[in-house]
Amino acid sequence: MRGVVMHAPGDVRVEQREDPRIIHPTDAVIRLSATCVCGSDLWPYRGVETVGGPTPMGHEYVGVVEEVGSEVTSIQPGQFVVGSFFASDNTCEICRAGYQPSCVHRVGMGALGCQAERLRVPLADGTLVATPGTPDDDLIPSLLAASDVLGTGWFGAVAAQAGPGRTVAVVGDGAVGLLAVLAARQLGAERIIAMSRHEPRQKLAAEFGATDIVTERGDEGVARIKELTDGLGAHSVIEAVGTQESMMQAIRSTRPGGHVGFVGVSHDVALEGQELFFSHVHLHGGPAPVRQYLPELIDLIWQRKIDPGKVFDLTLPLDQAAEAYRAMDERRAIKALLRV
Template sequence: MRAVIMDGPGHPIVTDVPDPRICEPTDAVIKILLACICGSDLWPYRGLEDAQQLRMGHEYVGIVTQIGKEVTTVSVGDYVVGSFAISDGTCEICQAGYPSRCRNGSFVHGSIGTQAEYARIPYADGTLVRLAEKPDEDVLPSLLAASDVLGTGWFAADAAGAGPGKTIAVVGDGAVGLMGVLAARELGAERIIISSRRPQRQALARSFGATDIIVERGEQAVAAVRELTGGYGAHGTIEAVGTQESMMQAIGSTRPGGSVGYVGVSHGVNLPGGDLFFALIKLQGGPAPVRRYLPDLIDRIMRRQINPGAVFDMELPLDQAAEGYRAMDERTAVKVLLRP
């Protein structure tokens, strides 16, 4: 089959790899209907993470083609959506609601990879969610978004305390930040302030529910959020970038007693103890427990209550994945959908 391999920084290639097969009785093999490129895929692309022979991709919607003898929740022919994190669904961490840190889990990218024609999904019962019916073609991109960016944005909004009467600030106008806007709106936030400088992304943010756009970053953004909130700061802030500046912007934008939901993959972030101590805020974040949210998100999508698939602004065949990486790296695309 064909799959995307990161053959060193800046060099994603599409090449033939062995077809996946059942290795454990808890495995399933799926035919990938849609995949995509994630902002976190740009870290190895830019040489900031190991980029040697990585199997790329961790977002997917597909059809089950094989199952192991212990798989009980999905069958051959089922349409499925799964998390970017493999989880058994049974360990104490999974049962507590954090399957992305399953004691027996792993991540889909690296050794599995879903920027491909097929993929083997370990712990299928704990990772995949079966759709009750065949989805219409037009909802497939939204289901794909649920696999990571929507679920990640949802976790960030949840951790930030989004709810009725609340003001939520969003740091980062990439796909996850934009999905955080959508999630905050769905959770009932009264006001959503996003920091964004690009008109296309500003328009998307508005369509997803942003009420205020600021163009400032860093300390200037903190001042702008506080000015918009009568000097108090937001009740909660979504941090969706992963840099020192973005984290400090998120902390500074949040009022005492508020919360920061941080989901940007951290690179070089060091929190000053004094600043954190006197901020008097709650911090929760990390790899989003997407599997926890998937049944609810799929239901909202299938009822057409939300349309997160609008975040995909470029579509390419799998063989042109390198072009998609360039577009996202150069920020000429928000998120690229790949069709195997």
Template sequence: MRATTIHDTRDIRLSEVPEPTIDADTEAIVRVVAGCICGSDLWPYRGENPITPGDTIGHEAVGVVEEVGSAVKAFRPGDFVVVPFCHADNTCPHCLTGMHSACDNLGFTESGQAEYTRVHQADGSLVKTPGQPDDDQIPSLLALADVMATGWHAAIAAGVTEGSTVAVVGDGAVGLCGVLAAAHLGADRVIAMSRHEPRQEIARRFGATDIVPERGEEGEARVAELTGGVGADAVLECVGNDPAMRTAFRIARPGSTVGFVGAPHGVELPVRRMFTHNIGLAGGMAPVRAYLPLLMDLVLGGTINPGLVFDATLPLDEVAEGYRMMDERRAIKVLLRP
């Protein structure tokens, strides 16, 4: 099959690789209808994560079930499914508390930017649409495989409540979905820290009430001003690097929680400030499956439209250009059609 592979820093190729096979009876093979490039794919792309040359890449996909293992009961070929980036059995003690990303049988999507991908725990991971979705629903369904569920997780972890003031650090697809989550969860004010006009525009459509284009100390001062010197009731840290984390802790009010969902790169947590200001940290790798049924209802009902984060669509053949567009910030998020 055609699949995206990574070979070196900034060396992304479309390659011919063997199709995934059912190696365990809990698995399913999904024909990818739409995949995409994640901000976290840029870490290895930029050489900041180690890679094995020739490995497939891409962990977000929606598509049609092609084949299932003998233990898979809830899905059959032809079902249209969202594939969470992390696979879970939905029966272990961690899944039962809603923490599917710590499943005892955790697996990951390994070829989301390809024609086919394997799901390790099909029954526990996949969620199907009632029928075949309309084409214009595909982007929002695809967003549920990772970024929307991840932004949602940031908001849940940060304890967003009705009437609260929420600040979101990071204007990538996850940060924008965090804005959408906070607004949907009833925040009165959602402050989006974003200096890119197209992203500001999506943030506003997602429910941001205030835009702070400044960064660092200036941005922190601006949030302080907007919150009467008190700080935000909840902060969503949607980047994963040290400057973003520091800003998050500087704009959070005492007693609040920073919800973090960006895989930490070079982050040193400010434990003294956390102690003196009683600012907590919660979150991590999103338990996508826990949120997926609700989020799918919201998408199919037209209540949320996270697919707006896709501002470019390319055929899979042009995946390398898609990476360049995101690396150079010419696109927020690129959808790929195999």
């Protein structure tokens, strides 16, 4: 089969890879309908993370089940499924508490290379959720978004306790930040401040429910959030970047007693203890338990109540993955979908 392989920073190729097959009786093999490039794929692409030799890429996927192992009971060949970027048993104590990416049997899907024609999904019963039927073609981008960026933005909003009566600020205007706006709106937040200086992203943020746009960053961005919140800061701040600057912008934009939900994968971040201590914020985040939210998110998409697929502003065939990476790296695209 064909699949995306990164050879070095900036060097992404579509190559022949070995066909996946059932290895464990709890596996499924799916034929992908679509996959996509994640903001976190850009870290190795930009050389910020090391690329240790040719590496299959991608961790977002939707598709049709082709085959299941002998112990799989809840998923059948022919079903259209969405899965999370962490395979999880969904039965251990950590999963039952809602933290599937920390499942005691977790498998990171990135290692399996989901930007490909076919994919082995471990722990299929605990990882995959079937849609009510075969989706209309126009629903596929939204269902694909649910497998990571929507679920991640959703977790950010939940971790930040976005909800009725609360003012929410979102740091980061990538797909996750934009979908955190959508999530905050769905969760009933009163006021949603998107921090963005890019017009197309501001427009999408407004479409997803942002009530205010702040273009300033860093300490100036913090000052602007304080101005908009009687000098106190927002109740809920979602961090969707992962840098030192964005984390500090998030923490400092939050009022004492408020909540920071951080979902940008941290890179070279060090939080100074004393500032955190006196900030009085709640801090929670990490890899999103997408699996926990999938049934609800699929339902919202199926009923066409939300349209998270709008974050895909570039659609290319799998073979043009290199251009998809380039477009996202150069910020010409918010997020690139690869049709398989």
